[in-house]
Every structure is written in structure tokens, then in C-alpha cells.
Amino acid sequence: MANVLVLFAHPGQRHSRVNVGMAKIASSIEGVTFIDLYAQYPKFDIDIDVEQDRLLRHDVLIFQFPIYWYSTPSILKEWQDLVLEYGFAYGHSGDKLANKVFLPVITAGGPDHAYTEHGRNHFRLRTLLSPLEQTANLCQMRFVAPYALFSAHDAQQEGRADPHLEGYRRLLLALRDETFDLSAATQTELLSAETLPIRERTVHD
Ligand SMILES: Cc1cc2nc3c(=O)[nH]c(=O)nc-3n(C[C@H](O)[C@H](O)[C@H](O)COP(=O)(O)O)c2cc1C
DSSP, rough: OEEEEEOOOOOTTGGGGHHHHHHHHHHHHHEEEEEHHHHHHHTTEEEEEEEHHHTOOSSSEEEEEEEEETBHHHHHHHHHHHHHBBBBSSSTTTOOTTTTTEEEEOSSOGGGGGTTTTTTOOOHHHTHHHHHHHHHTTOOOOOOOOEESSSSSGTTTTHHHHHHHHHHHHHHHHHTTTTBBBBHHHSSSHHHHBGBBBOOOOTTO
């Protein structure tokens, strides 16, 4: 079994339609550590030692967030700036995160067709997330394709929210139970509830 850590960052939870439901699922799964960063650090006074110790105890790191201004909510940037220290996460003897899995879990207000070169947002979601991907690379982590939901505001009404929530549960369980096909997930651009590469358990698992 792998230890899975979810760092959840949503500055406007009282308006959330999707992430709060996903957060409830993540916090209810045994073997998954769920941390609401805005609740834990309302004044952004991130405890570096606590966060680094927590990272050492986990194999999989998930950032769960709604995309804000084509990026992460600010507390996740603050967390990276403080916690991913030289000598810990990168640089001389900074290999404490090597071989851990990193997976962004993202909701976007915009539709998928807006996130193309010729679409309204001009850039693909993966392109916008390249700072996270390269941060994971520098820290020798395995960057997995983001689990993404587009047009998040309409998801409930269009019957897409419940499958996405259920997909999130299956994703977390597969990461925990090591039945998630990491090599398939690193080769694809984005993950959705329909495209999760999950293996059946075998006698060897
Ligand atoms: C300050 C702010 C900035 C946002 N920026 C973006 C953005 O850059 N791209 C986008 O697709 N949606 C953007 N959104 C929409 C959120 O991503 C969307 O409301 C959220 O993913 C919906 O999930 P929720 O129901 O859990 O809040 C933004 C929303 C707010 C409040």
C-alpha cells in the first residue's frame, strides 16, 4: 500500500460546487492523508518542518485545487516556495522526494476547447501547468497527467459531477492500492473519470 497525501487549496470554499465534494471523498478514505491548506494556515504561516516530515511519510503527493488565474491558488505557491528547500527537495543531497509520485487534481471554469492554441485561453492546460511539472522534475518526482474537470460550473447540471467524484474515489484507491498504471498515466496529456488507467488487482498485488 502506498501512502497518499492530498494538499487541498481552495480559497473560496463556500462557493465551491465540485471541490468540496471531492475533498469530502479524499478525507474519508483510509490511507489517504487529507490536508486543507487554507484551514491549516489561514495566515500563511506554513510550518516547514511539519510539511517536510509529512512529505517524507508519503509516497504520492496530490495538489487538489481550482485553477485561479491560470495557476494554483496562492497558498500552494507559498507552500512550494517554503517547503521545497535546497538540500531537501533539490540541489546537493536534496533527494528526499526522489521517486515519489506527483499528481495535480484540477477543476477549471473554462471549457476544454478554450484550453487550446486557437481557443480563448490560447494555451493548453498542460502548458499552463509546466511550472508544476518542471518543479516535480527538478525534485526527481514522477509527474502524472492531471486529473481535470473542465466547465466545472455546469458539471452538476450536466450530470458530469458525480462521475468525476466517483472517478476521484477510484483514482485515490488505485494510487493507495498501487493498481494505478503510472507509466500509462505519465504518457497521457490529461486524465478524466473515463480514462483512468487502473489495473485489476492480481495475486501479486
Ligand atoms: C479568482 C478566480 C480566478 C479564476 N481563474 C480561472 C482561470 O484562470 N481559468 C479557469 O478556467 N477558471 C478560473 N476560475 C474558475 C474556477 O476555476 C472555478 O470556479 C472552479 O474550478 C470551480 O470549482 P468549485 O466549484 O469547486 O469552486 C477562477 C475563479 C476565481 C474565483
